[in-house]
Amino acid sequence: MAEESFIHNSAHQTQKTPDLPCSWYSPETGIYSSKHRNIELPTDPFLDVVSHIFSYPNHGGSAFVDASSGYSISYPDLFPLVQATAFGLHEMGVSQGDAVLILLPNSVLYPILFLGALYLGAIVIPMNPLSTLSEVKNQTVxxxxxxxxAQTQTAAKLGALGLTIQSCTQFCFWVLFIWVQLSSP
Incomplete structure (x- = not known):
């Protein structure tokens, strides 16, 4: 027996419509399928997202550009920065399976921190720096x-949660120092 569907029109009246069969839903399994063609997924069970990203060829251009300052990070510099960041996080006590909360505004250094944590095997929890303490608490329950x-002005609200907070200024200067070392001849 087909279930009935209802349509709500603009006059806020409900009309009963017959259930029409659709090719993208199977009532037997309860599974929805994409209307688009299937794609091939990687079959390597050990493939991680960072290795996958860097497996594609690049042509040496800019990976990230800060529009306001003009500061940029090139593709050849990006992977060593990600690796150095992963090493730095490990030296700070983060290991595979640990959660790292990133409560920072957009920056060219944000993806380096994000990818570095993923490369280490950490779980990344990205959040809007304008989030309230309640929102942060709900995301980290x-x-x-x-x-x-977090930035200095944002870090104060995290102290109430008992989190170990790393000043982004100090960490970002450390990452920039590594970048300068990599970039110098």
């Missing part, structure tokens, strides 16, 4: 956050 990255 049941998660043991090992390290949180």
């Amino acid at each position: 049941g998660v043991r956050v090992s390290l949180a990255f």
